Amino acid sequence: MGALHVGEPRVSFQQQQVGKNGQGHGHGAVVEEIHGLIKVYRDGFVERLPAIPDVPCTWGTTALMPGVVVARDVVVDRATGVWARLYAPAAAGRVPVVVYFHGGGFCVGSAAWSCYHEFLAKLAARAGCAVMSVDYRLAPENRLPTAFDDGVTAVRWLRQQAAICSVGSAISADELSWWRGRCRFDRVFLAGDSAGATIAFHVATRLGHGQLGALTPLDVKGAILIQPFSGGETRTASEKTMPQPPGSALTLSTSDTYWRMSLPAGATRDHPWCNPITGRGAPRLDALPLPDFLICISEQDILRDRNLELCRALRRAGHSVEQATYGGVGHAFQVLHNYHLSQPRTQEMLAHIKAFVSAR
Secondary structure: OOEEOOOOOOOOOOOOOOOOOOEOOOOOEEEEEEOOOEEEEOOOOEEEOOOOOEOOOOOOHHHHOOOEEEEEEEEEEOOOOEEEEEEEEOOOOOEEEEEEEOOOOOOOOOOOEHHHHHHHHHHHHHOOOEEEEEEOOOOOOOOOOHHHHHHHHHHHHHHHHHHHHHOOHHHHOOOOHHHHOOEEEEEEEEEEEOHHHHHHHHHHHHHHOOOOOOOOOOOEEEEEEEOOOOOOOOOOHHHHHOOOOOOOOOOHHHHHHHHHHHOOOOOOOOOOOOOOOOOOOOOOHHHOOOOEEEEEEEOOOOOHHHHHHHHHHHHHOOOOEEEEEEOOOOOOHHHHOOOOOHHHHHHHHHHHHHHHHHOO
């Protein structure tokens, strides 16, 4: 539960050179690949490519967002290696807490990626939130539901921090006092983008099922789902017809590859972890106590129609849903800046998140 200092090793993966014949030094042929991000070899060896650099928690803080304190990374569960990066606004006073899960198809990505560090520093400052950015275990080494399990573990850790804070400053003074002292643990929000939004959704349903029992002194007020990643055997119109520009973060073939690598072996895309609305065994949304939702949808995302159906399904089940659609941009625009309208649309998204949090 202590601090993870810059330079302390985390879970890492050995990088291998791939020969001209497409075989990786004794690991056999590549059996799954997402270009520039990940290769899985016949013998199960996984190679992740350095597409986006990892940065320390002190990287670029002043230049990115002067109003944010970024102090350190923290171990959430030493047994599994799950850790988190903590952010808080520099201004005095206690603020809501956002538990954030990064995207990457459950297979790539990190809370240390520069694009997430930048985005979440802005979120902390502009939405006035403390942020806990969770670095969960990745597939295919750790297939689902591992990421969902790690999400629940993160909430359990946060509940422990809230309990420490509640006993009084004399007892709770330690290397995390600076962060706990800024947190309103009675105003917690689950959040994430893409696969991370799916983690936030499934963590919310697990909490609704009582997996952690009473959350007191935590109170989860809402869930912010940015372009939630889902699928199904039957294609939607946006999956079949939405044109994607070169370098798009998510194509249909890429989506299928992520699901093959992250779902339990042999599962189809109608598994409820992929298809939470119509998949066999999907949760009864009308039977669960769930927080309010903000669902952020990109107009040019192949997931647009699935995101819209999630909004409709939650409303049919009696839950509160706000939705925001961002025109002229596609999947992950807010972190990858891969559309010419990415910057203004990101500002709109941050404003929507701020309004959603402030209202609760």
